[in-house]
Amino acid sequence: MERLSSPEQLEQLRQDILAARNPETPCVSICAGSGCLALGAREVIDAFTAELAKQGLEATVDTRGTGCPGFCEQGPVVVIHPQEICYLKVTPEDVPEIVAKTLQDNEVVQRLVYVDSVTGERETREAEIPFYKNQERRVLCNNALVDSRSIDDYLAVDGYSALAKALTQMTPMGVIDEVKRANLRGMGGAGFPTGRKWEGSRNAPDDPKYVVVNADEGDPGAFMDRALLEGNPHSILEGLIIGGYAIGAQEGFVYVRQEYPLAVENLAHAIMQAEQYGFLGQNILGTGFDFTVTVHKGAGAFVCGESTALMTALEGRVGEPRPKYVRSNVKGLWNKPTVLNNVETWANVPLIITRGADWFREIGTEGSKGTKIFSLVGKITNTGLVEVPMGMSLRDIVYKIGGGIPGGRKFKAVQTGGPSGGCIPEAQLDLQVGFDELSKAGSMMGSGGMIVMDEDTCMVDVARYFIAFLTEESCGKCIPCREGLRQMNKILTRITEGHGRAGDLETLEDLAELAMEASLCALGKSAPNPFLSTLRYFRDEYEAHITEKRCPALSCKELISYSVDPDKCKACMICLKKCPAGAIEGGKKIVHVIDPDKCTKCGVCFDVCPSRFAAIKKLSGEARS
Amino acid sequence: MDNERIDQIVDGHQGQASSLIQILLDIQSEDGWLPREALERVGEKLHVPLTRIQHIATFYKAFSLVPKGRHKVHICVGTACHVRGASRVLDTVQDLTGIKPGETDLDSRFSLETVNCLGCCALGPVVEIDGKVHGKISAADTADVLDSYK
Numbered sequence: 001m002e003r004l005s006s007p008e009q010l011e012q013l014r015q016d017i018l019a020a021r022n023p024e025t026p027c028v029s030i031c032a033g034s035g036c037l038a039l040g041a042r043e044v045i046d047a048f049t050a051e052l053a054k055q056g057l058e059a060t061v062d063t064r065g066t067g068c069p070g071f072c073e074q075g076p077v078v079v080i081h082p083q084e085i086c087y088l089k090v091t092p093e094d095v096p097e098i099v100a101k102t103l104q105d106n107e108v109v110q111r112l113v114y115v116d117s118v119t120g121e122r123e124t125r126e127a128e129i130p131f132y133k134n135q136e137r138r139v140l141c142n143n144a145l146v147d148s149r150s151i152d153d154y155l156a157v158d159g160y161s162a163l164a165k166a167l168t169q170m171t172p173m174g175v176i177d178e179v180k181r182a183n184l185r186g187m188g189g190a191g192f193p194t195g196r197k198w199e200g201s202r203n204a205p206d207d208p209k210y211v212v213v214n215a216d217e218g219d220p221g222a223f224m225d226r227a228l229l230e231g232n233p234h235s236i237l238e239g240l241i242i243g244g245y246a247i248g249a250q251e252g253f254v255y256v257r258q259e260y261p262l263a264v265e266n267l268a269h270a271i272m273q274a275e276q277y278g279f280l281g282q283n284i285l286g287t288g289f290d291f292t293v294t295v296h297k298g299a300g301a302f303v304c305g306e307s308t309a310l311m312t313a314l315e316g317r318v319g320e321p322r323p324k325y326v327r328s329n330v331k332g333l334w335n336k337p338t339v340l341n342n343v344e345t346w347a348n349v350p351l352i353i354t355r356g357a358d359w360f361r362e363i364g365t366e367g368s369k370g371t372k373i374f375s376l377v378g379k380i381t382n383t384g385l386v387e388v389p390m391g392m393s394l395r396d397i398v399y400k401i402g403g404g405i406p407g408g409r410k411f412k413a414v415q416t417g418g419p420s421g422g423c424i425p426e427a428q429l430d431l432q433v434g435f436d437e438l439s440k441a442g443s444m445m446g447s448g449g450m451i452v453m454d455e456d457t458c459m460v461d462v463a464r465y466f467i468a469f470l471t472e473e474s475c476g477k478c479i480p481c482r483e484g485l486r487q488m489n490k491i492l493t494r495i496t497e498g499h500g501r502a503g504d505l506e507t508l509e510d511l512a513e514l515a516m517e518a519s520l521c522a523l524g525k526s527a528p529n530p531f532l533s534t535l536r537y538f539r540d541e542y543e544a545h546i547t548e549k550r551c552p553a554l555s556c557k558e559l560i561s562y563s564v565d566p567d568k569c570k571a572c573m574i575c576l577k578k579c580p581a582g583a584i585e586g587g588k589k590i591v592h593v594i595d596p597d598k599c600t601k602c603g604v605c606f607d608v609c610p611s612r613f614a615a616i617k618k619l620s621g622e623a624r625s
Numbered sequence: 626m627d628n629e630r631i632d633q634i635v636d637g638h639q640g641q642a643s644s645l646i647q648i649l650l651d652i653q654s655e656d657g658w659l660p661r662e663a664l665e666r667v668g669e670k671l672h673v674p675l676t677r678i679q680h681i682a683t684f685y686k687a688f689s690l691v692p693k694g695r696h697k698v699h700i701c702v703g704t705a706c707h708v709r710g711a712s713r714v715l716d717t718v719q720d721l722t723g724i725k726p727g728e729t730d731l732d733s734r735f736s737l738e739t740v741n742c743l744g745c746c747a748l749g750p751v752v753e754i755d756g757k758v759h760g761k762i763s764a765a766d767t768a769d770v771l772d773s774y775k
Contacts, residue, residue, distance in 0.1 A: 038745045038758035072747035220703030223744030258650060258687055259740065299646050300686030302741070316643035317677075318684045377705035377746035384747060415704065451704045465707050469741065475684075557712075578765050580717060600720065603713050604765040 003278030005286040007164040014161075017152050026061045026103055027081040028052075029144060030090075033068030033230050034223075034262055036075035040091065041065075044076050047092035051099045061103055064153070067143035067231010070385035071131055074114070079126055079144065086126035087112040117381065117403065131382045134400045136363065136389045138371050139347050143231035148266050151273040154234040160279055162350035166242045167287040175246040175353065176202060182357035183369045184349075188214055188305075188342030189417065189446040190522070191368070191435035197339055201247040201329040204337035209249040211240055212333065212340040214310060215256040215263070218302040219418030220469065222449030224373040225343035227385050229256065229263035232347070233270035237293065239349035241279065244291045247339055251292055255310050258297040268295055302419075302473035306521045307340045308332075309475065320475045321521035342447065344373055364390035368434035368445075378415075378451040381406045388433065395429040398452060409454040412553075413537070417446030419466045419473075420526035422533025423459065442533040444526070458555035459538040460545050464492035466530035470523065481524030484515045488531065497558040500546030505535065550621030557601045560620045564605075566591045568615035575605035575616065626656050628666050635670045642671045646681060649688060658689040694729040694736040696774040698722075699753040703742030706749035710763070714750050715739065717764040721771055735774070 004010050030036075030045050045065055052058045071077050074088035080102055087098065087109065094112060101107040114123045116130065123129045126144075146153035154160070166175050180195025201209055213236060217225040228236060240252045256264055271293050274280045282290050296314050303309045304319040311333045313319035332338025348370060352360045361369045368390040374397065376386050381403030388397060394414055398404065405411050413423040416433075422443035424431060431437055435445045453462065471485045488511050491504050512528030519525050535542060544550045551559040564575075564584075569591045576584040576592055583599040586592035592615075594605070609616045634651045638644035645667070652663050659682055668675045682688045700718060702711050719725055722735050729736040745751050748760025752770065759770050 034743075035745050035747055038748055038751075038760060072745075075747065218741065220707075220742040221705040221746055222742065223746065226744050260744070297647060297650055298685075299650055299681075299688060301684060313646065314643075316641075316645040316647075318680050375746065377749070378708045383705075418704075449704065451708065453708055457708050462708070465704070557716075580720060580764075580768065600716070602717050602720075602764045603710070604717075604763070607763050608765050 001276045003276070003281070005278065005283070007168050007285055010155075010160060010164055010285060014155050014158075017156050021156065024082060028061060028063045028103075029066045029079045029081060030063065031067070031069055031075060031077045031144075032065030032148060033072075033227055034260075035068060035072035036077060037262070039075040039089075041076035043092045044078065044090050044095065047095035048099070051095050055099055055104070057099070057103065064147040065149070066146065067148045068227040068385060069126075069144040070135075070140060070227070070387075071129075071382065072385070073381070073383040084125045084127065086114065086124070086129065088114055131384065131386075131401055131403065134396065135387050136371050137387045138351060139228070139235070139344065140373060140385065140387045142235065143227065146232060146234075148231050148233070149269055151234060151270070151277060154232070158354065159234055160238055162353035163238050163241055163279060164285055166245055166353050167285055167289055170353070172202065172246045172248060175242060178357050179246070179349065179352060182352045182360040183367075184345065184352060184360065185368060185435060186342060187344035187348070187372065187447070189420070189444060191445060194341060194345055197329050197341070198243065198247050200327065201249075201337040201339045204330045206331075206336050207248075208251065208336055209247055210333045210336060210338040211243045211247065211249045211252045212310070212314070212338060213240055213252070213254040213256075213346055214305065214307065214340050214342045215254055215260075216298045216305040216310060217257065217260075217343070217447060218305045218473075219447050219449045221377050221451045222375050222418060222447050224375050224385055224448045226260050226263050228343050228347055228373075229260065230266050233263075233267045234274065235347045235350060236267075236343055237270055237274055237279070239346035240293065241284070241291050242349050242353060243339060243341070243346065245289055247337070249339070250290050251294070253314055253333075254293060254295050255298055255304070255314060256295060258299060264295065264297060271295065301475070302469075303475045303521070303523050306523055309521065310340065311338060318475075320477050321523070323520060344448070365432055365434040365437065367436045372433060372445070372448060374416075374433075374448045374450040376402050376450050376452070379405050379409065379454040379457065380452040390434050391432045393430050393432055394424060397433070397450065398429070402452065405452065405454045409456060411452070412455050412457055413453045413459065415443075415451040415453065415462065415530070416449065417444035417529070418449045419470050420444060420522065420529055421446045421449075422529045423453070423462065423537060424533075425537040442536055443529070456553055456555060458496070458551050458553035459534040459541045460492065460551075461496050461553075461555055463531040463534045464489065464496050467492055467527065470527045474523065474527075478519045478521075478524055480511075480515045480518040481527060484511045485524075485527055487511055488515075488528070492531070495542065495545045496551070496556045498545070498549045498556075500542075500549075502546070504546060505542060509535075544621075548621055552620070554618040554620050556620075560601065560618050561596060562594055562599060562601060562603070562605060563617050563619060564592050564594055565615045565617050568613055570613050570615070572610070572613070574608050574610065578604050578608045580604060626652060626660065626663050630655075631663055631666045632670060635667060640670065642673050645671060645673060645678065646685070649678070649682060653688055657693045658691060661690075691729065692733070694733045696735050696755055698735050698737050698771075699740045699743070700726075700737070701741075701743045701745070701749065701751040701753070702739045703746065703749075705742070705746035706751055709749045711750040713764045714752065714762055714767060717767045718752070718771070721768055735771070
């Protein structure tokens, strides 16, 4: 492949790629994202390859391993183009039938299509499935259209046309103005206006300048960035190169966690391709602009998601944040002007350049424009990645897209913003998603984790969980964070273990205030949010733990006990055999009894007791009296 | 790992001290841990004091200063897995193996670690053993799953 040396050559190549493709040619798209791979997508892809070869169809049917389309709950997901027939939970055994029926006889395999769990209705086409229908997929849409390893696929969906436009038809300030006018804000969570950040760097006198992709997606329960990195790495690179051009940087870095091996691999592959095609390197598209990108693998430290800590880590040192008396867009990496943006922010840049700021601003709220990708997880029917217009209500996300809570359980709260965010209760479900809206409710946008909790989730335990997480991840530089969080963790653990004392909540509030006021970086400053928001909305749960030594959600291990309901027990021996502690006594036709001294409260008996018997009871509070 | 291989890795990163973390990651992924001799060699090559290398090796979670077992068990304790009962799975695995997160058992069969999120939230709770993901695992299933790794 010869490097492209002008925008015209790029357009010619694009036309050649499109001309060689017949949109009517059947194509099997199989999700090859981490979620589906864990569910066996690799075996499905291999089965398709083998079966198509067996039937002599390999020349007339394309297969493609795509990025994550988002519907992880129902993976492996297979979409047959051009009809867009969507098959869910596909196994290798289903493949011969799909090939014979759908690809050869144009028939739908009914048993593999989406069935609505409530209405029982079937939907054959991907776009008609409620999970997709209610989304606005601007950034994610190409994930399912391009083979994650094919730059030609990306060019076929207009890839790198924004770069060509920026380099040849726009001045660097013109690019910045467009991004400013779009009011693109940092999707990593803080929501800082991207255009302003860029302008600050452009105007800073120092040279060289750097651009950085923050792909250290460390929030537990969030995998939006991973899906983009794995599925459509070129969109991020294109945004980054445009950003480099805009601020006058010739070097870019991608800081990606090593826990995402597939993302690292696909990204490195994309960089190699972009170098070959001439989108990276010297004299890009013949415009005289030079730009290179280096991948830096993060070695596992949550605090490195913080911009200054990340830059320190890029320098090969321990990732501790530093004060921001001078912002990092003026003095950042090696003390040079550095623009650092999150993966999703970069991925939005080519869209803004191609379609214009006005198009971007069409949707959204007053302060938050465009779309946001959330990873909708936890106690939710349709786990997956969802991209929604800013301003959609949490209720619509949880119920219309997420399909509500499984198992007929009752909704309790939704947690947004990761460990820095907070829990939003049912009374506030009509809240619109947006940077300012979520902050007002005591949570935050964060990078986009959205964890749904039901009545079985203990809110005190959730607060303890996040504080414990942050205690572990605190870099140790500031005392209010290092020591304060440790004390908060101790007290919260004590409360969940039934040893809460009067005055604990006040101490926790004091420690929270101190950490918020006196920590250097956002990790410490926002660390108390999960505690404060759960206290604000679920104070009664804290009080039940402290004063009654009772866990209302029947979740805290030290506060619950298991027992067998003798009227319901059918003496089937299942729990007796499965109990890892040997704590269940009884026998054939002898009603089982749990020995509380031996019971480790692992809950295995509760899980294995057949639902038609439901003889195992969880108790809290009353069992102690 | 012999010095020759370490030198190769260091040279692969142009011998830059700013690549220290990347170099250690390469050694870690090949050897499964960071032997002291390897750290000393890296320090000599990069002209970086051993204390700084140890600071890094103990700060970042990916590094281990002790050898690991044959099978690496990673229990996801991310939020989605947590609300779906990951702590019960963790407790059971600890009971069955007799080791806590960060430890390796005496016959080097298992090393146990907790991880913050594997991003397979639809499958939670998730246990990853030697790179293979076991999804929707319950405390009751763990004994059978562990048994299949000898």
